[in-house]
Amino acid sequence: MNTLPGDPHIHYREGRLFIGGIAADDLAARFGTPLYAYSRGAMLAALAPYQRALAGREHLICYAMKANSNLAVLQTFAEAGCGFDIVSGGELERVLAAGGDAAKTVFSGLGKTRAEMRRAFEAGVHGFNVESEAELEVLSDVATSLGKTASISLRVNPDVDAKTHPYISTGLKGNKFGIAHDRAVAVYRRAAALPGLEVVGIDCHIGSQITDAGPYLDALERMLDLVEAVEAEGLRIRHLDLGGGIGVRYTDETPLDVEALIRRLVARIDARGHGHRRLMFEPGRSLVAEAGVLITEVLYLKPGDAKNFCVVDAAMNDLMRPAMYQATMGIVPCTLRDGEPLRYDVVGPVCESGDWLGRDRMLAAAAGDRLAILAAGAYGMSMASNYNSRARAAEVMVEGERATLVRERESVAELFRGETLLPRGG
Numbered sequence: 001m002n003t004l005p006g007d008p009h010i011h012y013r014e015g016r017l018f019i020g021g022i023a024a025d026d027l028a029a030r031f032g033t034p035l036y037a038y039s040r041g042a043m044l045a046a047l048a049p050y051q052r053a054l055a056g057r058e059h060l061i062c063y064a065m066k067a068n069s070n071l072a073v074l075q076t077f078a079e080a081g082c083g084f085d086i087v088s089g090g091e092l093e094r095v096l097a098a099g100g101d102a103a104k105t106v107f108s109g110l111g112k113t114r115a116e117m118r119r120a121f122e123a124g125v126h127g128f129n130v131e132s133e134a135e136l137e138v139l140s141d142v143a144t145s146l147g148k149t150a151s152i153s154l155r156v157n158p159d160v161d162a163k164t165h166p167y168i169s170t171g172l173k174g175n176k177f178g179i180a181h182d183r184a185v186a187v188y189r190r191a192a193a194l195p196g197l198e199v200v201g202i203d204c205h206i207g208s209q210i211t212d213a214g215p216y217l218d219a220l221e222r223m224l225d226l227v228e229a230v231e232a233e234g235l236r237i238r239h240l241d242l243g244g245g246i247g248v249r250y251t252d253e254t255p256l257d258v259e260a261l262i263r264r265l266v267a268r269i270d271a272r273g274h275g276h277r278r279l280m281f282e283p284g285r286s287l288v289a290e291a292g293v294l295i296t297e298v299l300y301l302k303p304g305d306a307k308n309f310c311v312v313d314a315a316m317n318d319l320m321r322p323a324m325y326q327a328t329m330g331i332v333p334c335t336l337r338d339g340e341p342l343r344y345d346v347v348g349p350v351c352e353s354g355d356w357l358g359r360d361r362m363l364a365a366a367a368g369d370r371l372a373i374l375a376a377g378a379y380g381m382s383m384a385s386n387y388n389s390r391a392r393a394a395e396v397m398v399e400g401e402r403a404t405l406v407r408e409r410e411s412v413a414e415l416f417r418g419e420t421l422l423p424r425g426g
């Protein structure tokens with residue numbers, strides 16, 4: 001059996017899996033499956049090492065809400081003092097709907113539209129992380145047309161290898177993200193010359209699910225070199241945004257110690273004489289992944305010559321990570337049962353061979369049992385789709401003994417709301 005990630009908020013008690021103070025099976029009985037269940041305590045516990053490491057210095061932790069954009073999750077981080085890292089107008093509306101502070105929100109992403117920029121000005125975001133020269137020109141144009149000034153950071157591509165899955169590595173040269181390191185000073189110069197823009201910072205994000213401190217330390221050195229080169233041009237860099245990317249434990253990874261890593265980064269920043277700058281981080285996964293599980297019911301066991309399949313009611317549309325990145329995620333029974341475990345591929349009902357949630361898992365299971373896919377709080381529901389006309393799962397937030405349905409299960413009628421039939425005579 002897979003071991004549980006080291007999270008005291010999600011644990012076994014007398015053979016039953018608990019999310020906070022409530023058994024996963026009880027949540028499933030009450031809210032149905034597939035069901036995303038989150039522990040609010042676990043989210044706050046994941047935030048704590050960031051806060052501890054940054055206490056006493058000017059900083060802003062911007063939760064990268066693409067990881068999980070449920071309003072109650074955003075509310076949790078807003079109440080804890082966080083800002084947000086957003087990548088679309090839709091995410092901005094969610095921040096506002098959740099009571100988040102636009103003034104603590106940074107707008108990242110390489111394809112911002114003019115309409116999204118206008119809305120961000122109207123809401124009063126903290127600033128824009130700009131990813132290309134072309135975007136600078138458009139942002140300048142939008143800002144001047146509104147009589148506003150955009151606070152900008154350039155997202156610089158430091159060309160370091162984050163040593164993670166190619167789909168989630170973003171800091172290398174051949175990548176679509178950021179401004180090439182060797183172009184950055186020239187682009188800063190251009191930014192300073194354009195109307196409606198005020199340079200305030202520098203930003204980088206080198207990838208995701210990073211479990212090695214080396215790439216962060218390398219990226220930091222390259223960023224600080226750049227800051228010095230940019231300031232030598234007479235520009236002022238007020239903040240350093242070091243992005244997100246810290247990995248979590250899905251199976252046997254050894255995640256970085258967040259507090260220790262940040263303390264190392266801060267020590268280096270101070271040693272190089274940059275300690276006066278405001279520090280920003282954009283963590284997503286590390287704040288929410290291990291705080292969530294996807295609870296699913298076993299529909300059928302399908303033994304075979306080559307493979308045994310355990311067919312469950314959650315599928316790739318609910319949790320895309322295994323199909324998309326061949327990600328291995330822990331799968332455990334919600335209630336431990338006696339019986340000889342068998343080797344199964346855990347698969348969903350979607351008509352694709354790529355629709356699997358786990359391969360070669362040893363499980364003692366029977367139809368009607370429930371399983372939990374672990375560390376599913378990040379990039380689970382936020383990447384869910386309606387493929388095969390499957391309505392999306394419900395989400396529940398557990399605080400101690402209280403469970404709140406924070407997103408209703410989608411109804412089938414909602415799936416084709418907005419579609420019409422072709423006009424036919426009459």
Ligand code: LLP
Binds near residue numbers: 064108109168282325
């Ligand atoms: N900042 C920027 C600009 C980003 O692009 C991302 C993630 C983050 C922050 C947050 O990174 P995190 O702390 O979550 O690693 N769907 C993939 C992960 C995609 C990450 C995209 N960018 C997965 O399920 O593994």
